[in-house]
Amino acid sequence: MRYALMTHHFEPAEGELSDETLAAGRQAFDVYAKALHQAGVLLSADILCQTGSTTTVSRRDGTPRVQDGPFAETKEALAGVFLIDVPDLDAAIGWADKCPVVEWGSVEIRPVATSFLDGAWTH
Numbered sequence: 001m002r003y004a005l006m007t008h009h010f011e012p013a014e015g016e017l018s019d020e021t022l023a024a025g026r027q028a029f030d031v032y033a034k035a036l037h038q039a040g041v042l043l044s045a046d047i048l049c050q051t052g053s054t055t056t057v058s059r060r061d062g063t064p065r066v067q068d069g070p071f072a073e074t075k076e077a078l079a080g081v082f083l084i085d086v087p088d089l090d091a092a093i094g095w096a097d098k099c100p101v102v103e104w105g106s107v108e109i110r111p112v113a114t115s116f117l118d119g120a121w122t123h
Contacts, residue, residue: 002085003109007082
């Protein structure tokens with residue numbers, strides 16, 4: 001079963017985190033991603049740029065609308081996505097609990113309903 005592990009946390013301001021703290025965070029995510037990979041469950045992983053670089057597109061009354069920033073302002077921002085393939089929710093919870101972001105944010109686990117693989121949607 002495919003699950004998206006979506007990381008959420010408060011976004012630090014420029015310069016708010018020391019270089020040492022940033023390096024430690026990068027190292028923690030490197031260890032985590034490599035553990036997922038070595039376990040054979042990692043399908044992909046992306047850490048996102050901060051929400052200030054977000055562009056949101058919607059369509060109302062047939063007119064496209066483009067806005068700078070995320071669709072909704074929240075205290076915590078979507079920060080990254082790990083797509084994994086594990087047997088069940090318990091396994092997904094186990095991997096989410098190992099994600100470094102649980103120390104300062106949260107990991108939302110959502111089953112994947114369908115995927116676009118090899119040029120077609122799965123059922």
